[in-house]
Amino acid sequence: MRKVVLVTGASSGIGLALCKRLLVEDDELHLCLACRNMSKAEAVHATLLASHPTAEVTTVQVDVSNLQSVFRASSELKQRFQRLDFVYLNAGVMPNPQLNIRALFSGLFSRKVIHMFSTAEGLLTQDDKITADGLQEVFATNVFGHFILVKRLWA
Structure with a gap:
């Protein structure tokens, strides 16, 4: 049975580098890319499968700064996977x-x-923007959204 790995913020930067490295180490993984921008996620999906054809790569749309998106994604992940072996909470924003x-x-x-x-x-x-949920964007994205995601996945 394949190990299931979830990576948030997998479409660029450290998240993308992590996904590539994970597949170099074990291309029999089921890698789930949790990304806000699905067009970037699909491009990364195609690139990863091109370089690691035996891997299983899927995507799920989640914006960790938006609680409705986190609730929807956590429900989808629970339906899709019986278990998650590894979860890398990488998505984030930098204050400007x-x-x-x-x-x-x-x-x-x-x-x-x-x-x-x-x-x-x-x-x-x-200027820290306020999200639709009334939270500061940096806190919502880097901390709170991930907290709620994990809490709902293991609830």
Whole structure:
């Protein structure tokens, strides 16, 4: 019986590199790519099968920042697989800090100029978007969505 491996965020970056490495180590795996963008997932699916034809590769659509998507994907995964041998929770987003120009100029003409440049305190700001579920995007994507996914898979 094939080992079943689920990888979130498998369509690019570390997730894609992990999938390639897993198949190099054992191309008899059943690899499930859990991705937000299904067109990218299908392209990765085709590439992985081209280089590892004996592997079994499937995809499931999940946006871990969206709870409805997580609920749907967890239900689909429970129906599709009797068990998951390995789960790699890789999907995530990086905060996108911006330079606060107003703080930079006001700091240049203050007594705190040395402190400002030595610590960068107040120079970078970050707009963390709010998801449809009312959560901060970085937290929802990197932590909470994965927590709910795992909790529902093993409930």
